[in-house]
Every structure is written in structure tokens, then in C-alpha cells.
Amino acid sequence: MQLLPALLLFLVPLLSSCAAFLLPLDCSDIYKQDTRRLSGVYTIYPIGPLSGVQVFCDMTSLGGQWTVFQRRMDGSVNFYRPWAYYKLGFGNVAGEYWLGLGNLSLLSQKKRFELLVIMEDFEGHTVYARYRWFGVGPESLGYPLRVSGFIDGGAGDSLSYHNGHKFSTFDIDLDSYLLNCAKLFLGGFWYNNCHRTNPNGVYRWGPDDTINSVGVEWSTWKGRNYSLKAISFMMRPAQ
Secondary structure, eight states: OHHHHHHHHHHHHHHHHHHHHSSHHHHHHHHHHHOOOOOOOEEEEETTTTTEEEEEOSSGGGGEEEEEEEEEESSSOOOOOOHHHHHHHHEESSEEEEEOOHHHHHHHSSSSSEEEEEOTTTTTTTEEEHHHHHHEGGGGGTOOEEEEEEEEBOOOOOOOOTTTTTOBBBBSOSSSSOHHHHHHHOOOOOOOOSSSSSTTTOOOOOEEESSTOSSSBBHHHHHHTTOOOEEEEEEOOOO
């Protein structure tokens, strides 16, 4: 009879360890575990059982398995937010949202990722930019962007200009410009001096030069002052 408590003491940590092992780190794990492979909202666990966070998984684009960490589609969410929001994440995972710099940095420590940026204009055209390597450094370094290995899917390369730069918001200015790029262009991003893409800028409707370059822009595709209808940044383990 005394064997049962001893057995339980042995099995509980073992079962907990197995459960933690099966928890998906990102959407690629869900893709492997769930044979339905449907795009939608799922829960991932960047650092274990207590770190569950909801994300949108794109299971169809270019082979699927993509963890979406930024998405604009209708202007329903305000992206002009302070550092704390960009660190922790905000928005509606079923619609527009930002996953959070903290989660991006944690994920970057676990695996080597690639990046896909899919965008659409108001005329119904869809293009993409793909990068073979993507990562985000720790907060102590300003959450720097690491991106390289551009592959053109019709969008051109507007992101490499931001490679190596720290993240900036209107309340924490870490860009390379004399002034605050986040304040000037009404967003939060890895601004350089200042931007060639501004995916977290003001949601506007197509061409609009009322205020210069504050829209949701990808300059190598539609140029300055064209605000996109939709744009999504997504990551998956490099293949």
C-alpha cells in the first residue's frame, strides 16, 4: 500500500514534464499535431505551461505553419501605443493585433525563424516579401530586429533598411534619427532614419498625402503615401 504514494510522487513530475513537452511553441507545432491544419486562433506556449498566449496561425500561405505576430486589415485597432503595449501585445487575435516584443524575443531564443510579410492594396492585388532569417533580440538591447535573406514575392524589399535597429515608440525613442520617428510617423516600429515601411502606422484608405508617410506603408511596392488595405507579419521555423 505504501508503494502508491511513492509511485504518484514519481509519476506526477513525469506527466507534467511530458505535458510541457507536447505544448506547442508556435504554429508549426500545431500544424504537426493537428491534421486538420485549419487557419485560425490557437494557443502557443513560448516558455512553458504558464506562458499560454493566443495567436492567429496561417496554415495555408506558402506551405503554412506561420505564426502571425502583426496584422492590419480594417483599422479597428489603434496601433499608436506606448512601449508597454508593444512589449506585452494588444488587439484582437481574430482581427488586428500585435503579439508583443517580449514573446517575439522569447521565441527567437528557441528556434531559428524565417519571416513572411503578406500585403494587399485596395485594388485587390496581393504580394509578399520573404526573409530566410528573422529574430528579435532582448529588451536589454532595445528588442533589435535581425532580418536577412530577402526573397521577392512582388513587394520588393522595404524591411532590410530596418535590420539591426532597435524598436521605438512615442514614449521610448531608440531610433537613429535626431527626432522621434514614432511621433513623426504615428506608429511603433524598428525605425531607422526613419522608415521604408510603416506597418503600424495610421490605417488610411489607399493614396493619401494629407500627412506625409504616416500610413500603413511598404514603399518598395506602392511608394510613399499609399496606405495598404492589409498587411501581416508572420514567422515559422526556417526550412
